[in-house]
Amino acid sequence: MADIELAASSSKAERAKPVEMVQLIVFRLGDEDYGIRIEQVKEVTVTPEVARMPKTPPFIKGIANLRGDIIAILDLEERFRLRPAGRELPERSYTVAVEAADYTLGLVVREVPRPLTLPLSQIEPAPEFVQDTGARDKYLEGIAKLPDGNIIIVLDMRKLLTPSEVMRLPGKTASK
């Protein structure tokens, strides 16, 4: 299992100046970097065997057995329409298990996600005007600008993971 040591950088955070620090788990979707607060991440693992589930939207890859828990696996590239043409998910992908209030979901990503610690002040609230540019803006907590000029889009899992949101079928009502 390629579990990643998620707490690695926590000691560094404690020693930092009294600036509020945030730890993110960062992964790539399409050509963009996305981050989730570490408190919302349960574990990162190699994607287990996924069983396709009928009656679900295409961005739900199916269900998988994660240590005895049966969880739904979501493909955010598909959900946000970020998949570059001709670049299907690789054979060996990774799953970030994220925790909602009372259930767990898996997000499938192509590369090993990495932890990152940064001051909270570096995350800027998402600008209002992007409201209607795509589904993902509704779930943004903000955008982090790194000193090296890179940008990380910070997702708020609690907004993403409401059951009605996950089951939202394009163009029709949820389940029958």
Add this chain to the structure above:
Amino acid sequence: MKTRDQEYREMFMAEALEYYDSMSRHLSELERNPSAGPALNELFRLMHNLKANARAMGFTDLGEMAHHLETLFGLIRDQQRTFSGALTRVVFAGVDAMGAMIRAIGANQPLPDAQALIENLDRLVRGEEPVFEEDEVAETDEEAGKKMELSDLVYIQVKKLDNLLNLVGELVIDRDRIMTLAQELDNPALLATAQHLFRISDDLQYSVMDARLVGVGVLLNKFPRVVRDVASAEDKEVELILSGQDVQIDRNILQIITDALLHLVRNAVSHGLETKAQRQQAGKPLVGHLTLSAMTERDDVLIQVRDDGRGIDTEAVRRKAVERGLTTANIAATLDEQAVWAFLFEPGFSMASKITDISGRGVGLDVVKLALDSLGGQLRVESELGAGTTFTLVLPTSIAVKGALLIEVEERPYAVPLMHTDTVLALQPEQISVVGGVLLTHFQGQPVPLVPLQLLLNDEGDEPLPLATRNDVQGAQQVLVVNYNNRRLGLVVDRFIRQQNIVIKPLSKPLDTIDLFGGVTLLGSGQVCLVLDVPALTRLFITKRP
């Protein structure tokens, strides 16, 4: 195997010893502080319970002693006596004597004689001074040297048992997986170990399931009161007959059907049984009979609610169903009585013309159906106009493990609980006809509609299913006939894999809104397998049929 008697005896012993310990504790408290209200109330309650239990088990001497002490504590509580002087001595002697009796019961020995004590208690109740015999002092000394004992039973939260059962479920899945691997690797040592693991986990699973079983009686015994209340509200006379209280069932299943059974019983008294005048007119005995019985049938538990009342007026239900728009008059006319009775379990369907406290608000019977569906149970209805109605709940003994048939559609396995399967058929094209765009076959003289399972699973949107044609039937068709609410449906599948016991895990949010699937199970290969929900599949077919 222990007999039921022994088991009750052990439970009685455990409870009695616990009562005895609490009594000793509260007595000491009362001695320090004679006006301690809570201790006094508690003693009164403990005596009362012990009295009831002892009498129920036939230990009359113990019951008598508890009864006398209860009376005395009642007087102390009402401040007609004080906990002091000679009274204290008699009470302590009385509780000690009860302890000795309980131990004697546990050791299967004759109960010690306590006549002198009882007489002293009587004297105290009458307000006289107790009379002590010479040798009683010595006896008390002997009591002081008695052993301390811990109960043989522990109380456990159902939640802990649930957790244990889940863990065993996981273990069984992993065990099957190891077994498969061992067979693939063909290593004799590994295979032997895997087989041993197999046996042990089987025993473990059985033991955990056994620990969760309770007698149906714990629920049935609550009904005499319910029946009495409903009957007196409706001014009817009802004799309730209970049977099969010893039949064992998983505690959680009993919990889930509690409301359903309550509805059925109220319904039977309120709708099923006639008023005294009506019964007289019909030449029936004035007292209505209601039977609540439990029995086992193969692996299932049957709970029956039988009344000798007016029976279901099939024609009235038929009319009402058309009135309510549940079906059209033309279709209604063709339905047999079982199909008509099924309407009774539609949400909001009520046959009562006037609303009473007990029934007629259009809630009730659909609750029964829902509870049974959630358990994977079945409901059978039998009724004869003028002679009575019988509702039979068919329940699994245990929630966790179910027999299932594994089938394959589009190279994916699915499990169908055996509870809902009737038979499997291999049909040749000439055995299948097309009627109004629906495939049809005949089984046991009944027409059974067929539908490719793949169509139901992949169906999206609100349009009806495509019309079936003869071209859809190429070669032999593998058909699984499922049964829900007395409706048969043939599911055409790609192939049958095997029959297997499965441990069903509920689907977690957000996928639990898809009602076609009752849950998931993991196969020996580690593969995730969806469990089909036959009621939901049947409903989907009915709403989507072309």
